[in-house]
Amino acid sequence: MVLHCHAAVVTISTPNLAKLSQFYSDLLGMGPHIYIEGVYAEFQLPGLQLGIFEPRGGDRQEFSSPGGAMSLCLQVCYLEKAIENLVELGYPPPGEIITASHGREIYAYDPCGNRIILYESQTNPKLDS
Known part of the structure; x- marks a missing residue:
């Protein structure tokens, strides 16, 4: 079925x-x-x-359950602007920007410790944010 x-x-x-x-x-x-x-x-x-x-x-x-099992991946147009938003919200990403095969990304965490991966695709053109 x-x-x-x-x-x-x-x-x-x-x-x-x-x-x-x-x-x-x-x-x-x-x-x-x-x-x-x-x-x-x-x-x-x-x-x-x-x-x-x-x-x-x-x-x-x-x-x-312990955090880390699932990640919410959000594609953004401008990674630096998304990071600034997290900093303003009081939840700055603890690490640095990573370059992956699909583009640039950074890990962040929401107030409950759930992982959020913000990524900027290298193949998609920049859109108005």
């Missing part, structure tokens, strides 16, 4: 939905298009929905 998928949503669990939703609102320059206080926030990105949820009390253990 083939899975017929119509959409994909990446979700991040957090014990503090308000804080993490505000971080991603500030980082992405947009508010969530769905927000249910204390329960769920969803951002509509090009080609992806990013959901953030606060697990219910009995489910918290199931959704707690």
Whole structure:
């Protein structure tokens, strides 16, 4: 049997939905298009929905795990501007820009310690940001 998928949503669990939703609102320059206080926030990105949820009390253990297993990769037009934004938000990337086969990238972390990889593709022309 083939899975017929119509959409994909990446979700991040957090014990503090308000804080993490505000971080991603500030980082992405947009508010969530769905927000249910204390329960769920969803951002509509090009080609992806990013959901953030606060697990219910009995489910918290199931959704707690050490960071590093998953990375949210966001392609940006200007890597230095994206880094400046993270610094302004109080979450500066701890390392340096890396040159990879697909372009330049840097690792950063959201307030809950989830890894964010910001990358600037070497093949895509610069767009207005």
